[in-house]
Amino acid sequence: MNILLTGATGTLGSQVLFSLLEDKFSRIEKLYLPVREKKSLMPKERIFKMLESEHVPKFIKNNLQEIRHKIVVVPAKDILNPECFLGGNRITHFIHSAGFVNLSTLPEAKDEIYKENLDFTKSIFKAYTYYIDKFIYISTAFSAGNLSGILPNDYLKDNHTAHRNHYEASKYASEQFLTEAGKEANIPVQILRPSVLGGNIMDHPSFFISKYMVFYLFAKFFYRSSSKDSVRITAHNDSGLNIIPTDYAAKVITNVFDTDIEQLNIVHHTTTHIAKGIQKILDTVDFQNFSLTQNIIDTATGFESKLEQFYYNTIGIHLTPYLTSKPCEWDTTLLQQILPIPEYNLEDYLANTIQYAKKQGFKNQQW
Structure with missing residues (x-):
């Protein structure tokens, strides 16, 4: 098979890349990776810096030379011109993992978010219509919006409009577009929806993200x-927050991308209770001077401290819609059949992921 994976240097995309190489290596002929230049690193340098890091599985470390022969790094500027790098090859599976995660609710942010998510997805699908056999779209479990009850794998039967921000709405609009465009072009489309991503639970190093x-x-x-x-x-x-380990989500994607499953939510079968989760997080970072309230705090109600005002003027404005979401659960019957999620204590996992982040100084990987 020939695979094209976007977002290979991203949080989930990198783990999908690792999982593909580890589990599908013998079946892969070519693995095309569109990558941007970054901080004086050329696209190929970014990919191999990542593959040579301490965070990759042993299989990759032990087979890096063979892997190099299968990987084709594509400068991001060429992504909409497949004929310039495919050399007559056909893409059997296009996995679109790249996305623009911005939880802003500001009206002025909508155009950029839709451009990066919906418009770019449209451009990609149209550019590759005659070059691909299947399109796999990595969306978000929150594309259905702020709904209560048990959420099924098929979000597209109803017209969901209860989105908390432009990001959710743009991902849902992309799902709708791809479903219709796939039918028109007779190209199978698969939509996979991970929830909030947390650190590794199965792979080494534990809790890495x-x-x-x-x-x-x-x-x-x-x-x-x-x-x-x-x-x-x-x-x-x-309220609850559904968190899924990134390595688990990547392994599910690797397990299902070449199946006939059309939609799948990659979520934990239990949400982390908001109040208990907040307590665990703040205990771990040694911040105790807080209280929880059911009331909405904003400029209209006033703020009791400068730190409180700063919180609500920055991350609070984006996170509050999730901390006050309607209670819901996802139907994970199918997911558990594909790859049962490991059993672990949700609150301990949350504390351990934050502890790992503290040790890293909350610094993102530079690759």
């Missing part, structure tokens, strides 16, 4: 604060 986002930003905010001010954190008692 290459980029600290979402709940890690919450932890980093209070870890780096030198203020002794108190903060009221808006969070609802019945």
